[in-house]
Amino acid sequence: MLEINRIKAEKSELIERLKVRNFDATTIFNDLLTLDEKWRETKTELDKISAESNKIAKEIGMLFGQGKVEEANKAKDKTANLKEKSKTLTQQVNELANLITQKLYEIPNIPHPSVPAGNSDEDNEIVFEDAPKQNLPKNALPHWELAKTYNLIDFELGVKVTGAGFPFYIGKGARLQRALINFFLDEARDAGYKEIIPPFVVNEASGYGTGQLPDKEGQMYHCQVDDLYLIPTAEVPLTNMFRDVILKNEDFPIKITGYTPCFRREAGSYGKHVRGLNRLHQFDKVEIVRVEHPNDSYGVLDEMVAYVESLLKKLELPYRKLRLCGGDIGFTSALTYDLEVYSAAQERWLEVSSISNFETFQANRLKLRFKDENKKNRLAHTLNGSALALPRILASILENNQTEKGINIPKVLIPYTGFDKI
RNA sequence: GGUGAAUUGGCAGAGUGGUCGAAUGCGGUAGUCUUGAAAACUAUUGUACCGUGAGGUACCGGGGGUUCGAAUCCCUCAUUCACCGCCA
Numbered sequence: 205m206l207e208i209n210r211i212k213a214e215k216s217e218l219i220e221r222l223k224v225r226n227f228d229a230t231t232i233f234n235d236l237l238t239l240d241e242k243w244r245e246t247k248t249e250l251d252k253i254s255a256e257s258n259k260i261a262k263e264i265g266m267l268f269g270q271g272k273v274e275e276a277n278k279a280k281d282k283t284a285n286l287k288e289k290s291k292t293l294t295q296q297v298n299e300l301a302n303l304i305t306q307k308l309y310e311i312p313n314i315p316h317p318s319v320p321a322g323n324s325d326e327d328n329e330i331v332f333e334d335a336p337k338q339n340l341p342k343n344a345l346p347h348w349e350l351a352k353t354y355n356l357i358d359f360e361l362g363v364k365v366t367g368a369g370f371p372f373y374i375g376k377g378a379r380l381q382r383a384l385i386n387f388f389l390d391e392a393r394d395a396g397y398k399e400i401i402p403p404f405v406v407n408e409a410s411g412y413g414t415g416q417l418p419d420k421e422g423q424m425y426h427c428q429v430d431d432l433y434l435i436p437t438a439e440v441p442l443t444n445m446f447r448d449v450i451l452k453n454e455d456f457p458i459k460i461t462g463y464t465p466c467f468r469r470e471a472g473s474y475g476k477h478v479r480g481l482n483r484l485h486q487f488d489k490v491e492i493v494r495v496e497h498p499n500d501s502y503g504v505l506d507e508m509v510a511y512v513e514s515l516l517k518k519l520e521l522p523y524r525k526l527r528l529c530g531g532d533i534g535f536t537s538a539l540t541y542d543l544e545v546y547s548a549a550q551e552r553w554l555e556v557s558s559i560s561n562f563e564t565f566q567a568n569r570l571k572l573r574f575k576d577e578n579k580k581n582r583l584a585h586t587l588n589g590s591a592l593a594l595p596r597i598l599a600s601i602l603e604n605n606q607t608e609k610g611i612n613i614p615k616v617l618i619p620y621t622g623f624d625k626i
Numbered sequence: 627g628g629u630g631a632a633u634u635g636g637c638a639g640a641g642u643g644g645u646c647g648a649a650u651g652c653g654g655u656a657g658u659c660u661u662g663a664a665a666a667c668u669a670u671u672g673u674a675c676c677g678u679g680a681g682g683u684a685c686c687g688g689g690g691g692u693u694c695g696a697a698u699c700c701c702u703c704a705u706u707c708a709c710c711g712c713c714a
Contacts, residue, residue, distance in 0.1 A: 244677095247675075247676060247683085248676055248677075250676095251676060251677095261694055262645065265644035266645070276694085283695090581673085
C-alpha cells in the first residue's frame with residue numbers, strides 16, 4: 205500500500221512510473237488527494253469539538269469536587285450540542301478514512317525505474333539464458349509420462365482422493381521430493397537464513413498484511429467456519445511475523461527461510477499449462493524472506509537472485525533469468541526477477557522462482573518499521589523469493605536427466621535421496 | 627467443549643467513574659561526579675494523527691454501549707492461565 209503523503213509529494217512522478225504497469229493513476233490520485241483534504245478538515249474540526257467537550261467535562265468534574273452541584277448541572281446542558289456534532293463528525297471521519305484505505309488498496313506498487321515497459325510475459329527482459337540441454341534420447345518423454353513409467357507420481361489417484369492438482373508422490377518420487385526440501389533448507393541455512401516452520405493457515409489480517417487480500421481473494425482456499433486461509437506461499441506467515449513490529453537498526457539483516465506446502469485455487473487455469481506438475485493446487489516450496497534497511501534492499505535483491513541461481517547451478521539445470529516487465533510484475537512488487545528452468549521434453553521454460561523487492565509496500569500494510577539513526581520510525585523494506593518451488597524443479601530434473609536406462613539424480617542430491625538413478 | 631481467573635507503557639506492576647497518558651520499580655537515553663568504569667545522584671524516556679507553531683486529538687486486548695466525563699461500569703469477541711472433559 206502506498207503512503208498518501210508520498211502521493212501528495214510525488215504525484216506526477218508516480219503517475220509517470222505507474223504507466224509502466226499500464227496503470228493510469230491520474231483519477232484515483234486526484235480522488236485520493238481530495239478525500240484526504242476533506243478528511244483532514246473534518247478531523248481537525250472533530251479534534252476541536254473533542255477538545256471543547258474534554259474541557260467542559262473537566263470543569264464539571266472540578267465543580268462537583270467543590271460541591272457546586274448546581275453549576276455543574278448547568279454546565280452539562282452545554283454539552284448536548286457538542287455531543288451531537290461529535291457523533292456526526294466521527295462518522296464522517298471514519299467513512300472518509302475507510303474510503304481512502306479502500307482506494308489505496310487498489311493502487312499497485314510503484315515499479316522500480318529498471319522495470320521495462322510491456323504488456324505480458326512476452327515483454328519480460330531476458331537478463332541471462334543458458335543453452336537448453338540437447339543430449340536427450342530420441343523419444344524423450346515429458347515428466348508426466350516419466351512419472352507414470354517409473355511410478356513416481358500418481359495424478360489419477362489424487363483426482364480420486366481429492367481432485368485435480370493434488371497428486372500423490374510415491375516411492376522414489378516421494379523421496380526425491382523430500383530430498384529436494386532438505387537440500388534447499390540446508391543450502392539456505394548455509395547462506396545464513398534461519399529456518400522457520402510457520403503455520404500453514406493464516407487469519408484475514410495476515411492476508412491483508414502481505415497483499416493477498418483483498419486483490420487475490422479468489423486464489424486462496426478459505427476455511428469459512430473459522431475464517432482462516434490456507435497459505436498460498438510461506439511468504440504470508442513468514443512476513444507477517446513482522447506485522448506491527450518496530451525493529452532496531454541493528455536487527456538488520458533479517459534472513460529467514462521456511463518450507464511449507466502451498467495451496468492455490470488457480471481459478472481460471474487450463475490447458476497444457478496445468479498438465480502434470482506444471483500447475484498444482486498443492487505444492488511444496490522453500491521460501492526465503494528478508495527484512496532490510498531501505499538503503500540496502502536492492503543490493504540484497506541481487507544477492508538473493510544470485511543465491512537462487514547458485515541452487516539451479518548445483519542442480520545442473522539449464523535456466524534463464526528474467527526481469528519482469530510492467531505488465532507481468534506482481535501487484536505488490538517494485539522489481540521482480542523470475543528464474544525459469546528448461547523443460548527439455550516440453551520444450552518450454554518453467555518458472556521456478558520469483559524474487560521480489562516490495563520496498564515499503566508490504567511494510568506499510570504490516571506497520572513494519574525500524575528506528576533510524578534519528579530515532580524516527582521508518583518503514584522497512586521486505587523481500588522474498590522462492591528457493592525453490594519443487595514441482596517444476598522435479599519436472600525439469602526428470603525430463604533433462606532422462607536416459608534410455610533411467611533417470612540420473614543430480615550429484616548434489618544423491619546424499620539426500622540415497623539413490624543415484626531411477 | 628465446560629467452569630473460573632486474568633489481559634495496563636520495553637518489562638514488572640499500581641490504579642474500580644473526574645485534575646490519569648496513567649503511580650512505583652527495573653530497563654533505556656543524557657548529564658553530574660570519576661583518570662576511566664561501576665555505584666550514586668539529576669533529568670528524560672510510548673505510538674499515531676491534525677497544526678507553520680503554540681498546541682490539540684486518539685490509544686490501558688479488539689469492537690460496541692452507559693455517562694457531562696470511562697483504564698475503571700455494562701454487552702460482546704479474542705487471547706492467556708488454572709482445573710475438568712476429550713484427544714494426536
